[in-house]
Amino acid sequence: MKKILFLLMITGTLSATAQTGAPQAPVANGSSMWTVEANVLFGSLSQNLTTANSSGNYLNGVNVNQGNLTFKTSGTVGIDAQVGWFPGKQKHWGIGTGLMFLRQHGHAILDSFHAEYQATDSKGNIYRQVVTADGPVDERLKIANLNIPLVLKYKTRFSEKWGFSADAGLLFNLQMTNRYSTNASFDYEAIYKYADAPGGLPTVYDNSPTPGTTDFLITKAAYLATDKNGDVAKFFSDQHGLGYNVGLGAKPNSNSGSVSYTNGSVGFILRPSFNYYLSENLALNFGLYYLYQAPKNSAPTDYTLTKGMGDYSSVLNNVTKSQDQSFGLNVGIRFTPSKRKAPLVIASQDAMDPTICGLADGMITLRGLRPGDPVTVNYVMNGAPRPPYSSTVMADGTIKLTELTAGAYSDITVASGRKKAMGTPVNLVNPPMYVVVKSSTNPSAVGACDGSITLGRLLPGKYVTVDYDLNGVTQPPNAEMVQMTDADGAVVLKHLCAGVYSHIVAKINECTANATDVTLTAPLPLPPPPSVYETIDTSILSSSIYFEPNKGTITAKSRPTVDYAARKLIENKEAYIVVTGYADNSGNHAKNMELSIRRADAVKAELIRMGVDENRIRVAGKGENDPIGNNKTPAGRAKNRRAVLTLDIVIMSEHTK
Numbered sequence: 001m002k003k004i005l006f007l008l009m010i011t012g013t014l015s016a017t018a019q020t021g022a023p024q025a026p027v028a029n030g031s032s033m034w035t036v037e038a039n040v041l042f043g044s045l046s047q048n049l050t051t052a053n054s055s056g057n058y059l060n061g062v063n064v065n066q067g068n069l070t071f072k073t074s075g076t077v078g079i080d081a082q083v084g085w086f087p088g089k090q091k092h093w094g095i096g097t098g099l100m101f102l103r104q105h106g107h108a109i110l111d112s113f114h115a116e117y118q119a120t121d122s123k124g125n126i127y128r129q130v131v132t133a134d135g136p137v138d139e140r141l142k143i144a145n146l147n148i149p150l151v152l153k154y155k156t157r158f159s160e161k162w163g164f165s166a167d168a169g170l171l172f173n174l175q176m177t178n179r180y181s182t183n184a185s186f187d188y189e190a191i192y193k194y195a196d197a198p199g200g201l202p203t204v205y206d207n208s209p210t211p212g213t214t215d216f217l218i219t220k221a222a223y224l225a226t227d228k229n230g231d232v233a234k235f236f237s238d239q240h241g242l243g244y245n246v247g248l249g250a251k252p253n254s255n256s257g258s259v260s261y262t263n264g265s266v267g268f269i270l271r272p273s274f275n276y277y278l279s280e281n282l283a284l285n286f287g288l289y290y291l292y293q294a295p296k297n298s299a300p301t302d303y304t305l306t307k308g309m310g311d312y313s314s315v316l317n318n319v320t321k322s323q324d325q326s327f328g329l330n331v332g333i334r335f336t337p338s339k340r341k342a343p344l345v346i347a348s349q350d351a352m353d354p355t356i357c358g359l360a361d362g363m364i365t366l367r368g369l370r371p372g373d374p375v376t377v378n379y380v381m382n383g384a385p386r387p388p389y390s391s392t393v394m395a396d397g398t399i400k401l402t403e404l405t406a407g408a409y410s411d412i413t414v415a416s417g418r419k420k421a422m423g424t425p426v427n428l429v430n431p432p433m434y435v436v437v438k439s440s441t442n443p444s445a446v447g448a449c450d451g452s453i454t455l456g457r458l459l460p461g462k463y464v465t466v467d468y469d470l471n472g473v474t475q476p477p478n479a480e481m482v483q484m485t486d487a488d489g490a491v492v493l494k495h496l497c498a499g500v501y502s503h504i505v506a507k508i509n510e511c512t513a514n515a516t517d518v519t520l521t522a523p524l525p526l527p528p529p530p531s532v533y534e535t536i537d538t539s540i541l542s543s544s545i546y547f548e549p550n551k552g553t554i555t556a557k558s559r560p561t562v563d564y565a566a567r568k569l570i571e572n573k574e575a576y577i578v579v580t581g582y583a584d585n586s587g588n589h590a591k592n593m594e595l596s597i598r599r600a601d602a603v604k605a606e607l608i609r610m611g612v613d614e615n616r617i618r619v620a621g622k623g624e625n626d627p628i629g630n631n632k633t634p635a636g637r638a639k640n641r642r643a644v645l646t647l648d649i650v651i652m653s654e655h656t657k
Contacts, residue, residue, distance in 0.1 A: 033091065035084040036335045039271070040077075041289050042327015045104045045143075047071035050321040052299040058117035060207050062128070066113040066305070069315055076291075076326045078102030078145070080271075082167075084153045094153045097168065100269075100641060102145035102291075104326070108180070110137035110315045113305055118205040121190075122243050125203045128211070130219065131306055134249060139180040139315055143295075148172045149269055158297075160345045160368060163275035163283065165334075171267035175294050178316050181256040185249045188309050190239075192216040218246050244306050252312030259297075259316040267293035271330050280343070285332040293324040343471035344369070344419035347397075349426070354406055356459060357430040358509025362404035364426050366414060368394040373416045377401060380411040406430045406510070420516075433511035434458070435504075437589045438490060439625055443498050443522040451496040451520040455506060458489040458513075466493060468504040498522040516590040521597075523618050543641040545603055549586070552598040554606065562603060565645050566610040576616045578646040579603045584637035585624040597621030599643045 055064040078101055086094035112133060119129035151169030158164070193206040193215045206215055218239050223232050236248050273287030303318050313348040347368020354362040358459055369375065370393060377389045377399060393399055399414065405428070412423035438456040443449060458464055465482050468475060475481075483491045491506075497520070504515040554562065569575055581600035584593040600619035608614050629636030 006558070014212055025221070033066075033086050034337055035086065035094075035153075036082075037084070037285065037332055038079060038081045039273075039285060039330050039332030040079055041102070041291075041326075041328060041330055043076045043289065045076045045106055045324065045326050045654075046073045047325075048323040049108065050323075051318045052303065052320050054299075054303045054305075054318055055115075057302050057304050058273050060118040060205060062116040062207055062209055063114065064116070065112060065114045066318075067106060067110045067133075069110050069319070071322075072107035073111060074104070074106035076102055076104045076328065078104075080149065081330075082149065082151075086153070086155070090331050090419060092154060093304075094155075096149070096153045097148065097150050099603050100147040100149050101170070101290075102143070102147070102326075104141075104143040104145055106141050106143070108139045108141055108315055110305075113137060113186075113367045115304075116191075118207070119308065121245050122123050125192065126205050127194070127203060128206055129242075129245065130187075130189035130191065130598055131307065132187045132189075134185045134187060135183040137182065137305070137315060139182045139184075141316075144175070144177045144179070146176075147293075148174060148266070151269060154623050155275070157275075157310070159279070160343075161277050163277065164273070165275055165285065166270075166272040168270045169268075171269045171291065171293060173264045173267065173293055173295055175260065175264075176293075177258055177260045178255070178314075179258045180316065182252070182312075182314075183255065184312065185251050186306060186309075188245060188247050188250055189217075189219040189222070190244050190246050191219070199437075218244055220248070222545065223262060240309075240628040247309050250309045253307070253310035254312065254387050257314060259314050261295040261297040261319075261322070263296040263298070265293050265295040267324075269293060273330055274333070275334065281336050283334045283336075285330065287330045289326075289328060289330040290505050291324070291326040294321065295324070296300075296321050305555050313490045328414070342466065344373075344414060344416055344421040346421045346423050348422050350413075351426045351428060353428050354404070354430060356462070356509065357511030358405065360403045360405045362406065362428040364404065364409060364412070364428075366399045366401075366423055367397060369397050369399060369421075370416075372393050373396050375399060375414050375416045378411070378415070379409050379411045381409055382407045384550070385411075399515065404428055426442040430511055431641065433506070433508060433513040435506040435513040437504075437515050437518055439589070440520060440593070440623070441625075442520050442620060442622075443496070446522045448522060451498065451518075451522075453493045453496060453502070453504075453518050454490055454503060455515055456488065456490040458485045458491065458506060459508060460487050460489045462508050464491055465507045466491065466504065467507070468493075469502045470497070471499045472502070474503075496520055516588065516589070519593065519597075520621055523620060538585055545599075545645060546638065547599050547641045547643070549584075549641060550595070552595070552601060552602040561645065562606050563610070566607050566612055569607070569616060570610075570614045576618065577612075578618045578620070579607075579643055580620045580622060580641055580646070581643045582622050582626065583624050583626070584629075584640040585631045588637055589623060593621055593623040596623050599641075603643045603645065 041459060049069050049070050051243050055066055058064055080100040082096045082098035084094050084096035115134045116128055116130045118126065120126055149169060149171050151167040152268045153167050155165040156163055167507045185217055191206060191211050192203050194202055195204040195210060206212055211217060220232055223230060223235050236246050239246050269291050273285040273290040275283040275285055277283045297319050299318050299320050303313060308310050345368055346366050349367060350365040352363040373393045375393055379386055389401060391399060408427050410425040434457045435455050436457045438454040441452045443451040461484065463482060463484050467481065480494060485491050500517060500519050502517040506513050545561055546555045547553060548555065565577060569577060579600045581596035583595045600621055604617045607617055629639030631637055631640060
């Protein structure tokens with residue numbers, strides 16, 4: 001029973017393992033109702049032998065010990081040929097029968113034997129025969145076991161190549177013949193008791209457990225008691241020559257023979273197997289098996305193991321029942337007669353997404369089809385049926401559905417004649433899209449719309465639509481909002497006025513990407529010179545103010561420059577100054593633009609604190625644009641963290657019109 005439970009656990013585990021994993025396309029289970037298969041069995045054999053009590057068969061027996069008979073586990077090799085019938089549409093369940101022949105072998109071992117009983121010698125004298133086995137009686141068995149199985153059969157297929165099957169049912173035994181050979185040997189000893197009976201026999205049977213002191217003992221113990229160094233073997237040989245039935249180590253006259261159990265039995269068979277399909281009609285089986293049989297035997301009522309020297313009867317003749325179990329491996333082949341071709345199967349499928357949003361260059365590849373077959377493929381995209389696609393399966397067994405856009409593809413069906421195969425749903429998705437603000441240019445003056453914003457990291461050579469808000473107001477479409485990207489994937493928005501540009505969205509086909517906000521500023525206009533003055537001299541001062549990294553704090557070494565600019569502005573009431581802030585390229589564009597304006601405002605605040613009219617100070621920010629140092633080195637980046645002061649000093653002279 002433990003072996004049956006163990007086998008069922010293994011079968012369930014392997015079957016569950018085979019059915020897990022990715023969903024498989026439906027596989028036909030075979031078109032024929034019939035199967036023919038042959039399986040070879042390799043395994044162990046165990047027997048639980050029951051024997052009759054034959055102690056009473058020894059005449060007036062004394063000190064009889066018939067021993068215990070056991071079977072030494074050995075092996076089974078056999079073949080099982082069956083025909084199976086599978087009715088119904090799915091053909092999973094059926095019945096089967098055939099012939100099973102097993103060649104089994106093992107050892108039947110009688111652990112000990114001793115008997116003392118009444119016998120008559122060749123001279124007609126009654127005496128006490130003593131027989132003892134010289135050790136365990138070992139019979140080497142070769143068993144021919146013929147059966148008819150009647151089983152319930154099950155089969156299914158997981159894929160084009162793999163399946164599972166199982167047989168479970170009854171086993172009707174037709175014949176079980178045990179051919180034996182033995183090396184058994186026995187010691188035959190005798191005890192004679194002489195009686196004073198005129199006119200009668202000179203001897204009588206002594207049936208006491210212990211022989212009398214006047215008995216004539218032809219035993220090893222008696223001889224060695226008088227001559228422990230004597231030749232006991234010669235003594236027994238001489239006594240045998242005198243007509244006594246005695247001898248040491250006597251072998252049976254025939255040490256081999258056969259015993260057939262007289263009653264057939266009904267047993268049980270369980271055989272689960274995995275199947276590997278070489279073709280649609282031919283499959284290999286490999287798995288496990290378990291057999292149980294309980295043959296019976298009619299033991300002779302007068303059975304004795306031996307009655308005298310040379311006489312021997314097999315230990316199996318005393319068996320009344322044998323409970324046999326065999327457990328091992330099963331390997332075979334199964335043939336399914338069918339005139340139909342193999343089922344149409346999609347073994348696997350691959351998907352390739354479109355390379356660009358909205359571009360119809362996606363693809364679905366169906367694999368595992370029969371090369372050269374004409375097929376028609378139907379499918380549904382986003383819930384709507386698409387026109388059928390007809391083609392011929394390529395040499396590698398594939399069909400490719402090409403020119404596909406992003407979407408949900410379902411109900412994929414391949415048809416060839418009356419055969420169909422279903423694929424699994426596929427989702428094709430558009431690739432992600434990116435956009436960044438590379439740079440911007442402020443308008444040249446208040447009211448002028450000649451600023452620009454450059455967007456980058458887009459796909460090169462593609463038409464892109466750019467939408468944006470200006471000062472919180474969505475701008476209506478115009479011709480410049482639709483452009484083609486250059487070889488670097490960039491577009492330039494031109495003719496832009498001063499203001500805050502937000503919600504900048506770039507769109508290529510169905511894909512969109514958002515850019516950061518950009519602020520464009522315009523310089524203040526120059527104050528008009530008084531009509532009563534004319535310029536007689538102009539000098540220009542251009543100096544740089546430097547800042548700490550990521551800060552708007554003026555460095556100590558730059559304060560003399562700020563002081564000088566303040567003095568000039570206070571001395572020349574008609575002069576004005578433009579403060580333009582810059583940053584290195586450490587941050588993103590929006591951060592650098594904000595930082596550059598903050599630095600210009602810091603210089604403006606310092607000039608106001610020193611007494612300069614704020615109306616004579618103009619500020620602007622350029623972010624990381626127009627670097628004067630190499631942004632790849634610390635020293636170069638330090639030069640780029642600056643605010644440039646451009647001081648225009650106008651010296652006027654009064655004249656008369």
